[in-house]
Amino acid sequence: xNKQEHAGQIxxxxxxxxxxxxxxxxxxxxxxxxxxxxxxxSVLNHLIRVKNGQTPLVLAQAFQVPKNSMTHTLxxxxxxxLVELKPNPKDGRSKQVWxxxxxxxxxxxxxxxxxxxxxxxARDFEGFDFTGLVTQLAEVRAYLDAARD
Amino acid sequence: xNKQEHAGQIxxxxxxxxxxxxxxxxxxxxxxxxxxxxxxxSVLNHLIRVKNGQTPLVLAQAFQVPKNSMTHTLxxxxxxxLVELKPNPKDGRSKQVWxxxxxxxxxxxxxxxxxxxxxxxARDFEGFDFTGLVTQLAEVRAYLDAARD
DNA sequence: ACTATATAGTTCTATATTGAACCAAATGGA
DNA sequence: TCCATTTGGTTCAATATAGAACTATATAGT
Numbered sequence: 001x002n003k004q005e006h007a008g009q010i011x012x013x014x015x016x017x018x019x020x021x022x023x024x025x026x027x028x029x030x031x032x033x034x035x036x037x038x039x040x041x042s043v044l045n046h047l048i049r050v051k052n053g054q055t056p057l058v059l060a061q062a063f064q065v066p067k068n069s070m071t072h073t074l075x076x077x078x079x080x081x082l083v084e085l086k087p088n089p090k091d092g093r094s095k096q097v098w099x100x101x102x103x104x105x106x107x108x109x110x111x112x113x114x115x116x117x118x119x120x121x122a123r124d125f126e127g128f129d130f131t132g133l134v135t136q137l138a139e140v141r142a143y144l145d146a147a148r149d
Numbered sequence: 150x151n152k153q154e155h156a157g158q159i160x161x162x163x164x165x166x167x168x169x170x171x172x173x174x175x176x177x178x179x180x181x182x183x184x185x186x187x188x189x190x191s192v193l194n195h196l197i198r199v200k201n202g203q204t205p206l207v208l209a210q211a212f213q214v215p216k217n218s219m220t221h222t223l224x225x226x227x228x229x230x231l232v233e234l235k236p237n238p239k240d241g242r243s244k245q246v247w248x249x250x251x252x253x254x255x256x257x258x259x260x261x262x263x264x265x266x267x268x269x270x271a272r273d274f275e276g277f278d279f280t281g282l283v284t285q286l287a288e289v290r291a292y293l294d295a296a297r298d
Numbered sequence: 299a300c301t302a303t304a305t306a307g308t309t310c311t312a313t314a315t316t317g318a319a320c321c322a323a324a325t326g327g328a
Numbered sequence: 329t330c331c332a333t334t335t336g337g338t339t340c341a342a343t344a345t346a347g348a349a350c351t352a353t354a355t356a357g358t
Contacts, residue, residue, distance in 0.1 A: 001280075003268055003271055003272075006267075006268075006271035006279065007264060007267035007268055007271055009279040009280055009283060010267050010270055010271060013279055013282060013283050013286070014169075014170075014173045014177075016283055016286040016287055016290055017166050017169050017170050017173065017286065018170050018173070018174070019213070019290050020163075020166050020170075020286060020289060020290050020293060021163075021166050021167050021169075021170035022170075022213055023213065023290070023293040023294060024167070024293060025167070026297070027296075027297070028163075035343095037344080038167075039344090055306075055307095056306075057306055057307075064175075065345080065346085066345080066346050066347075067307065067308090068307080068308070068309085068345085068347085068348095069344080070307095071307065071308060072343095072344070072345075072346095073344095088306090091305090091306075091354075092306095092353050092354075093305065093306040093307070093351095093352060093354070094305090094306055094307075095306080095307075115156060118155075118156035118159050119152055119155075119156055121159055121292070122152055122155035122156055122159060125289075125292070128285075128288075129285075130158040130162055131158055133282070133285055133286075134158060134161050134162050134165055136277075136278075136282055137162070137166065137169060137282075138165055140169060140274075141165055141168050141169050141172065143270070143274070144169060144172040144173060144176065145168075145172060148172065148175070148176070184313095186314085188314090204336075205336075205337070206335085206336055214315085214316085215315080215317075216336075216337065216338090217315085217316065217317085217338070217339085218314080218315055218316065219337095220338060220339090221314070222314095240323080240324075240335090240336075241322080241336095242322065242323045242324070242336045242337070243323090243335090243336055243337075244336085244337075
């Protein structure tokens with residue numbers, strides 16, 4: 001396979017990834033309460049899995065969205081009582097985003113709603129090497145992430 | 150690995166896919182002329198690679214977006230002179246989307262602009278099994294596509 | 299200490315996206 | 329043929345996204 005063909009395969013790869021991203025997002029959002037988007041869930045999940053009390057800017061960078069987009073997402077979460085924004089004691093310009101009890105249970109319930117779909121997929125893909133797939137994709141993701149500038 | 154762990158891997162898979170989708174979209178759009186989005190390119194590419202003269206509804210279904218979103222995308226392409234919308238001789242309610250010369254060359258130029266990035270990636274991932282990856286992802290995509298209802 | 303510059307976050311504005319309502323043409327019974 | 333229903337597409341309204349300008353605070357250089 002020559003370089004041009006390789007490039008074609010990579011193009012096809014990004015194409016598949018884009019389609020799956022859209023399909024999985026739609027599926028996931030259909031399991032969330034009305035008015036909530038994947039972005040809302042993702043922030044809550046990040047606060048739980050990575051670190052609570054992050055600043056808005058760190059969150060924006062983690063999700064690779066502009067900081068004003070994160071402001072908007074956080075204001076939605078705050079209005080729904082799922083996070084609290086407190087001043088950052090280490091930096092007067094900055095804030096910290098803290099999960100509330102309601103935020104924690106919202107995230108748990110969202111995962112609960114999604115789990116049946118994941119388990120069904122796992123059953124239908126018995127023997128499929130998801131772990132290997134994730135490993136390979138993580139390599140590509142790390143490359144793109146580093147190339148971004 | 151039990152079912153719960155499998156579900157976790159699948160969750161991680163969609164997570165990676167979402168991130169790569171966003172990164173690759175941003176990269177790609179940075180190579181397009183100002184004011185054009187991936188969606189615009191994708192429609193032009195589809196008309197060339199799949200079939201010219203498709204109806205807006207068929208295009209909307211192909212890209213899995215609501216038909217009013219496709220109306221909006223097409224009006225942008227039409228305003229830029231990259232496609233023409235003609236009445237569908239087979240159905241008075243419907244239209245056909247035809248590529249113009251300008252649309253064809255726009256698509257070719259976009260690919261030309263992107264190619265260096267793809268070739269660089271191909272070089273840096275010498276020996277990486279992109280084809281296998283695409284095959285696996287296509288399976289997942291087909292599954293999600295069928296599950297959508 | 300003083301000033302220039304950089305950083306965190308918000309606001310403003312413009313465009314994108316999408317559900318719902320709508321219109322027009324087509325289809326399918328009676 | 330007539331009317332009810334379905335289908336293709338647009339319009340309207342509400343929300344999402346993001347670039348640019350702005351405010352306030354922090355940092356660096358002198």
